[in-house]
Amino acid sequence: MSVEVIAVGGYQEIGKNMTAVKVGADVVIFDMGLDINKLKLRVNQDISRLHSLDLIEDGIIPDDTLMRDVDGKVKAIVCTHGHLDHIGAISKLAHRYDAPIIATQYTLKLIEQIINEEKKFKVNNSLQLLNPGEKYQISPYLVLEFIRSTHSIPQSVIATLHTPEGIVIYANDFKFDNHQKISSPPDYNRFLELGRKGVLTLITGSINIDNKSQVKNYSEIVAKMILDDILKNSLRDEIGLIVATFASNIERIQSIVDIARDSGRKIFLLGKNMDKYCSLAVDMDLLDLPKKSKIYGNPNDVDKALAKVEYKRDNYLIITDGHQGEHTSLLPRIANGKTPFNIQKHDVVVLSAPVIPTQNNIANRNLMERRLLGCGARIYPNAHVSGHACREDYRDFIQMLNPAHIIPTQGNLRMLSAFAELAEEEGYKMGKDVHVLRNGQAQVFDGGV
Numbered sequence: 001m002s003v004e005v006i007a008v009g010g011y012q013e014i015g016k017n018m019t020a021v022k023v024g025a026d027v028v029i030f031d032m033g034l035d036i037n038k039l040k041l042r043v044n045q046d047i048s049r050l051h052s053l054d055l056i057e058d059g060i061i062p063d064d065t066l067m068r069d070v071d072g073k074v075k076a077i078v079c080t081h082g083h084l085d086h087i088g089a090i091s092k093l094a095h096r097y098d099a100p101i102i103a104t105q106y107t108l109k110l111i112e113q114i115i116n117e118e119k120k121f122k123v124n125n126s127l128q129l130l131n132p133g134e135k136y137q138i139s140p141y142l143v144l145e146f147i148r149s150t151h152s153i154p155q156s157v158i159a160t161l162h163t164p165e166g167i168v169i170y171a172n173d174f175k176f177d178n179h180q181k182i183s184s185p186p187d188y189n190r191f192l193e194l195g196r197k198g199v200l201t202l203i204t205g206s207i208n209i210d211n212k213s214q215v216k217n218y219s220e221i222v223a224k225m226i227l228d229d230i231l232k233n234s235l236r237d238e239i240g241l242i243v244a245t246f247a248s249n250i251e252r253i254q255s256i257v258d259i260a261r262d263s264g265r266k267i268f269l270l271g272k273n274m275d276k277y278c279s280l281a282v283d284m285d286l287l288d289l290p291k292k293s294k295i296y297g298n299p300n301d302v303d304k305a306l307a308k309v310e311y312k313r314d315n316y317l318i319i320t321d322g323h324q325g326e327h328t329s330l331l332p333r334i335a336n337g338k339t340p341f342n343i344q345k346h347d348v349v350v351l352s353a354p355v356i357p358t359q360n361n362i363a364n365r366n367l368m369e370r371r372l373l374g375c376g377a378r379i380y381p382n383a384h385v386s387g388h389a390c391r392e393d394y395r396d397f398i399q400m401l402n403p404a405h406i407i408p409t410q411g412n413l414r415m416l417s418a419f420a421e422l423a424e425e426e427g428y429k430m431g432k433d434v435h436v437l438r439n440g441q442a443q444v445f446d447g448g449v
């Protein structure tokens with residue numbers, strides 16, 4: 001029986017992740033994501049009404065038309081976490097496969113929302129809950145296992161496929177964080193056990209692999225300390241206070257909330273995305289907000305909340321997104337004077353997120369920061385730690401798993417090559433047991449470990 005890894009999306013870019021693994025006649029798909037940066041270019045279009053073939057042509061979702069030529073049946077669609085570059089294409093592609101979608105609870109709830117918002121396709125795939133540490137029999141000879149992991153969204157996992165030919169590990173987006181409040185540390189013992197059992201291939205993300213200035217990632221607790229130092233005085237001052245971060249980074253939002261908890265300021269989580277990710281996290285007891293806190297997603301409610309802040313700015317802390325400066329988001333709209341709240345001299349704006357380096361983001365963020373500065377705000381950019389492993393973390397991972405083969409994913413050619421170089425340092429050889437694929441290519445393993 002052969003094992004074939006098919007690179008559908010995410011092998012030439014960061015985003016639109018999708019990998020298929022074919023074992024005999026059974027196929028398992030890992031992730032179905034969007035290219036968020038390309039999606040942002042379609043700023044005024046409602047993608048819920050667009051056809052998948054148009055979105056494939058624009059490079060926004062993976063080109064899964066190649067799956068027609070795969071001689072096998074898709075038995076499961078497995079999603080490792082709830083970021084849109086991993087689940088965002090489900091509403092456009094999943095209906096083509098008669099297979100359940102398997103994920104952890106928080107991820108499944110987000111998938112449910114995406115499916116409900118879809119207007120073009122009817123997505124009827126069953127949704128199957130699998131918790132970290134649990135196994136699921138996909139077919140008579142394929143067992144899926146979710147291993148506890150950490151990232152920048154709750155209930156993120158590393159997926160393991162037990163096959164008769166050995167173990168296939170799909171680890172796309174993770175960090176080794178031992179100090180998160182919401183998520184327990186990764187299950188290192190299980191990685192070591194699997195390493196001893198025999199891993200056929202490791203399919204691993206490549207983000208941060210070529211970051212020479214940081215080779216080991218820091219914990220979220222470091223971001224909390226940075227934010228604590230910035231906010232300590234600001235919370236006491238008679239000023240307006242805004243922290244912008246990723247709406248799905250519930251751990252970060254919990255940190256901000258905990259820092260402000262006893263300050264006397266009421267917390268407003270504002271914007272559509274804050275509502276989407278945080279309301280769900282509160283419902284699932286993942287996010288613990290003080291009683292008086294409010295989440296508003298509806299634009300009218302957001303404006304009403306901002307009018308209250310305008311009246312008594314030192315009574316509130318605003319948490320929102322819009323850190324990339326996208327014109328439709330709340331923070332750039334505040335910067336542009338398009339809301340009832342106006343930035344005044346000495347107000348503090350903390351950007352707890354990096355600039356995701358596309359030309360659009362760089363330009364938008366620059367413009368937003370200039371406008372905020374023009375109003376007299378004090379800006380703290382990049383109060384942030386990454387949600388992804390770095391070079392030496394990847395090396396530790398390879399040493400724990402000792403895989404027979406490595407396939408790097410989620411990166412451009414430069415990043416995938418940098419991963420191959422790291423693997424060569426660990427004794428692998430390019431083309432022999434470390435394989436750099438492009439979208440549409442496949443790697444076949446005949447026989448086992």
Ligand SMILES: [Zn+2]
Binds near residue numbers: 086
């Ligand atoms: Zn992610």
